Amino acid sequence: xxxxxxxxxxxxxxxxxxxxxxxxxxxxxxxxxxxxxxxxxxxxxxxxxxxxxxxxxxxxxxxxxxxxxxxxxxxxxxxxxxxxxxxxxxxxxxxxxxxxxxxxxxxxxxxxxxxxxxxxxxxxxxxxxxxxxxxxxxxxxxxxxxxxxxxxxxxxxxxxxxxxxxxxxxxxxxxxxxxxxxxxxxxxxxxxxxxxxxxxxxxxxxxxxxxxxxxxxxxxxxxxxxxxxxxxxxxxxxxxxxxxxxxxxxxxxxxxxxxxxxxxxxxxxxxxxxxxxxxxxxxxxxxxxxxxxxxxxxxxxxxxxxxxxxxxxxxxxxxxxxx
Amino acid sequence: xxxxxxxxxxxxxxxxxxxxxxxxxxxxxxxxxxxxxxxxxxxxxxxxxxxxxxxxxxxxxxxxxxxxxxxxxxxxxxxxxxxxxxxxxxxxxxxxxxxxxxxxxxxxxxxxxxxxxxxxxxxxxxxxxxxxxxxxxxxxxxxxxxxxxxxxxxxxxxxxxxxxxxxxxxxxxxxxxxxxxxxxxxxxxxxxxxxxxxxxxxxxxxxxxxxxxxxxxxxxxxxxxxxxxxxxxxxxxxxxxxxxxxxxxxxxxxxxxxxxxxxxxxxxxxxxxxxxxxxxxxxxxxxxxxxxxxxxxxxxxxxxxxxxxxxxxxxxxxxxxxxxxxxxxxxxxxxxxxxxxxxxxxxxxxxxxxxxxxxxxxxxxxxxxxxxxxxxxxxxxxxxxxxxxxxxxxxxxxxxxxxxxxxxxxxxxxxxxxxxxxxxxxxxxxxxxxxxxxxxxxxxxxxxxxxxxxxxxxxxxxxxxxxxxxxxxxxxxxxxxxxxxxxxxxxxxxxxxxxxxxxxxxxxxxxxxxxxxxxxxxxxxxxxxxxxxxxxxxxxxxxxxxxxxxxxxxxxxxxxxxxxxxxxxxxxxxxxxxxxxxxxxxxxxxxxxxxxxx
Numbered sequence: 001x002x003x004x005x006x007x008x009x010x011x012x013x014x015x016x017x018x019x020x021x022x023x024x025x026x027x028x029x030x031x032x033x034x035x036x037x038x039x040x041x042x043x044x045x046x047x048x049x050x051x052x053x054x055x056x057x058x059x060x061x062x063x064x065x066x067x068x069x070x071x072x073x074x075x076x077x078x079x080x081x082x083x084x085x086x087x088x089x090x091x092x093x094x095x096x097x098x099x100x101x102x103x104x105x106x107x108x109x110x111x112x113x114x115x116x117x118x119x120x121x122x123x124x125x126x127x128x129x130x131x132x133x134x135x136x137x138x139x140x141x142x143x144x145x146x147x148x149x150x151x152x153x154x155x156x157x158x159x160x161x162x163x164x165x166x167x168x169x170x171x172x173x174x175x176x177x178x179x180x181x182x183x184x185x186x187x188x189x190x191x192x193x194x195x196x197x198x199x200x201x202x203x204x205x206x207x208x209x210x211x212x213x214x215x216x217x218x219x220x221x222x223x224x225x226x227x228x229x230x231x232x233x234x235x236x237x238x239x240x241x242x243x244x245x246x247x248x249x250x251x252x253x254x255x256x257x258x259x260x261x262x263x264x265x266x267x268x269x270x271x272x273x274x275x276x277x278x279x280x281x282x283x284x285x286x287x288x289x290x291x292x293x294x295x296x297x298x299x300x301x302x303x304x305x306x307x308x309x310x311x312x313x314x315x316x317x318x319x320x321x322x323x
Numbered sequence: 324x325x326x327x328x329x330x331x332x333x334x335x336x337x338x339x340x341x342x343x344x345x346x347x348x349x350x351x352x353x354x355x356x357x358x359x360x361x362x363x364x365x366x367x368x369x370x371x372x373x374x375x376x377x378x379x380x381x382x383x384x385x386x387x388x389x390x391x392x393x394x395x396x397x398x399x400x401x402x403x404x405x406x407x408x409x410x411x412x413x414x415x416x417x418x419x420x421x422x423x424x425x426x427x428x429x430x431x432x433x434x435x436x437x438x439x440x441x442x443x444x445x446x447x448x449x450x451x452x453x454x455x456x457x458x459x460x461x462x463x464x465x466x467x468x469x470x471x472x473x474x475x476x477x478x479x480x481x482x483x484x485x486x487x488x489x490x491x492x493x494x495x496x497x498x499x500x501x502x503x504x505x506x507x508x509x510x511x512x513x514x515x516x517x518x519x520x521x522x523x524x525x526x527x528x529x530x531x532x533x534x535x536x537x538x539x540x541x542x543x544x545x546x547x548x549x550x551x552x553x554x555x556x557x558x559x560x561x562x563x564x565x566x567x568x569x570x571x572x573x574x575x576x577x578x579x580x581x582x583x584x585x586x587x588x589x590x591x592x593x594x595x596x597x598x599x600x601x602x603x604x605x606x607x608x609x610x611x612x613x614x615x616x617x618x619x620x621x622x623x624x625x626x627x628x629x630x631x632x633x634x635x636x637x638x639x640x641x642x643x644x645x646x647x648x649x650x651x652x653x654x655x656x657x658x659x660x661x662x663x664x665x666x667x668x669x670x671x672x673x674x675x676x677x678x679x680x681x682x683x684x685x686x687x688x689x690x691x692x693x694x695x696x697x698x699x700x701x702x703x704x705x706x707x708x709x710x711x712x713x714x715x716x717x718x719x720x721x722x723x724x725x726x727x728x729x730x731x732x733x734x735x736x737x738x739x740x741x742x743x744x745x746x747x748x749x750x751x752x753x754x755x756x757x758x759x760x761x762x763x764x765x766x767x768x769x770x771x772x773x774x775x776x777x778x779x780x781x782x783x784x785x786x787x788x789x790x791x792x793x794x795x796x797x798x799x800x801x802x803x804x805x806x807x808x809x810x811x812x813x814x815x816x817x818x819x820x821x822x823x824x825x826x827x828x829x830x831x832x833x834x835x836x837x838x839x840x841x842x843x844x845x846x847x848x849x850x851x852x853x854x855x856x857x858x859x860x861x862x863x864x865x866x867x868x869x870x871x872x873x874x875x876x877x878x879x880x881x882x883x884x885x886x887x888x889x890x891x892x893x894x895x896x897x898x899x900x901x902x903x904x905x906x907x908x909x910x911x912x913x914x915x916x917x918x919x920x921x
Binding site: 279 | 463545596615805811825
């Protein structure tokens with residue numbers, strides 16, 4: 001319990017620090033939303049007028065505290081450009097990005113775990129190096145290129161086997177469930193195959209470590225075959241390590257799928273962040289970054305908790321050390 | 324690519340046959356059974372990932388057998404456990420099969436859905452009630468009174484909001500809400516006679532009081548482009564159908580400006596959030612707006628005029644990525660794409676049975692500004708040398724060849740145009756001589772920085788660098804975000820060379836403003852311009868503007884790389900889509916899509 005509280009306080013402190021960093025870093029950027037709004041032909045007075053309308057001429061400290069004040073009430077502010085609440089904008093984009101990530105993760109897990117385990121269990125050197133090769137090549141594929149390849153293979157209208165939509169998200173969103181899901185298949189495969197390859201490497205190394213430990217010898221001494229030992233004992237022991245990796249992978253994907261979102265013209269979080277930043281809609285950008293940072297930290301926090309739950313040895317080790 | 328499209332057709336056919344057989348089965352499979360599904364999916368021609376999985380599954384089997392044999396060989400006690408081992412092996416195989424099944428299930432589901440969609444083929448010619456149009460630059464909000472950007476004019480002017488007057492595809496002023504008008508002899512007073520029985524989409528009546536209110540608000544609140552209404556004195560509604568607008572001095576561009584944002588008429592009684600909604604009098608209403616992604620327009624059932632919408636729903640989709648846009652046209656998700664780069668439009672040009680590709684005129688000027696007060700570019704010889712050194716034909720050819728050369732600040736669709744390309748013809752020797760005179764040679768080059776926004780791609784910068792190298796200019800290309808360009812170049816004038824697409828029309832006044840980022844100032848130009856704006860006839864105005872433009876071009880404060888022409892690609896069967904000016908003026912009321920008989 002003490003652990004949970006300590007982690008939580010750390011979480012809050014980190015968020016505060018992050019808010020200051022985000023706010024300051026964005027103010028260093030050249031350009032502002034008023035001049036973007038005013039455009040090429042506007043006289044300087046018009047830009048100044050817009051700045052004061054939007055409250056951009058207030059001292060930075062005041063702007064920071066008004067932002068933080070809103071955050072404390074759960075109000076992420078209103079975009080200066082779109083006039084919509086930032087939380088609703090993010091929610092709309094998240095309804096594309098999160099399903100994409102989850103699907104991508106499912107593909108990555110299916111590929112990574114399976115191949116990782118198989119690669120560990122393989123005894124023939126040729127087979128092992130073949131898997132090694134697959135992992136390296138898969139991990140080295142640039143997401144953009146991999147996505148293009150999949151579009152060329154399966155994109156409707158362009159592909160050799162043109163069965164899947166290669167761009168866009170249905171206008172009706174998830175209420176047209178089938179086409180929404182269909183539009184995410186190719187992007188999810190792109191993400192999944194590439195992350196699956198790196199997950200395969202992690203799986204192999206985590207499982208490999210366990211395989212070389214005494215646990216496996218012990219299990220085999222009890223009558224398990226090597227394979228049984230790996231699956232029953234090895235995987236269980238490797239799970240905490242894999243959970244960390246998958247947790248981080250999940251969090252990292254939120255911004256990592258940015259390229260994929262733009263390639264497949266999906267209105268997701270990454271694509272939105274880039275647009276907002278380009279327009280210097282700083283209130284939107286800072287709230288979005290803040291939410292991402294909070295989410296990232298939260299996933300880390302969860303992974304830590306899960307880690308301790310999955311591996312009781314950790315708890316004893318810490319307590320033992322303290323005594 | 325006729326051969327390829329044939330191949331697609333075949334694929335589709337096989338797919339739909341397979342689907343026909345499997346449809347019911349799959350429905351059952353979804354309910355619970357497992358092994359069949361994976362077969363099913365393979366039959367349907369599912370994704371490569373599945374094939375891989377199957378292959379892996381086999382692999383695993385063989386590896387495991389060798390493994391087991393190995394284990395059996397070493398430990399004698401395990402012979403009886405052999406059967407147990409096989410049981411476990413099956414469990415493991417099942418796990419893989421389950422994983423495959425999950426993926427296959429999704430794939431099968433998707434394939435079936437798509438084919439079902441495809442199988443609803445049109446039985447005869449009919450006009451689609453919905454057309455989707457792919458565009459590039461997306462509006463962030465709908466507040467046309469405050470937000471700059473041609474993407475807003477493109478979607479809203481003439482479609483949702485209407486102006487006192489309008490402009491046609493030749494950029495000429497035509498009647499709008501006003502059916503006629505008179506100008507007083509001194510050019511300082513205009514009387515507009517409005518159409519009768521006009522109303523907004525919310526049902527409110529539109530009359531002269533709305534017109535006067537809209538223009539007065541624009542001036543009082545300094546809304547976007549309010550400064551374009553030069554010499555404005557007052558506007559009043561003399562009766563319900565008549566509006567009188569007075570000026571302090573004649574202004575020859577007044578009518579044209581009233582066809583743009585300054586002339587838009589809003590409902591003085593309506594109260595709505597202009598960033599997310601729009602209440603206008605045009606043939607369309609905004610049904611849905613997703614910032615940076617799409618706008619759905621629906622025919623305005625209360626529309627009063629003659630431009631009644633031919634298609635009841637028009638969806639505008641915005642593509643940041645050019646390839647995604649092209650894929651959308653290929654897959655039929657959009658029926659029109661504007662603009663499309665000419666190089667990407669090639670497959671559509673070749674497939675002229677199914678697509679039509681055409682270019683339209685526009686007022687986009689790609690301006691390579693040379694800071695007239697810059698430390699290195701204030702030397703006229705340097706600026707002239709740059710103009711001589713640039714090979715415009717090559718620039719245009721590498722972009723596909725649709726763009727037009729432009730020798731001065733006024734494009735062909737604007738008043739005062741004349742062909743000025745002869746002033747600085749491509750002449751490397753002359754450029755070299757001028758640079759030498761200024762003290763630079765290829766061995767001692769002049770270092771210049773070119774700043775432009777990343778939306779224009781890197782090719783132009785690369786080409787300019789290689790074209791300027793032989794005359795003794797070492798060009799450093801600095802590609803930045805648009806907002807950074809706004810700050811560094813437009814606001815702070817901190818640049819040597821800058822490139823931007825000035826897509827505005829009637830924007831010659833830029834060259835008369837000392838404070839504009841060009842840092843250009845010539846009294847002769849200002850005099851000509853002021854005389855032109857005070858001119859009593861259009862021809863007099865045009866002649867004076869042409870004179871002013873010639874002086875500007877001679878002074879070489881910039882090089883006009885080309886007049887960008889918009890290439891539009893559309894499905895054959897689409898009609899009524901405007902080609903000229905369609906990035907700023909896109910009347911959609913006449914757009915139709917007739918699906919063809921198969």
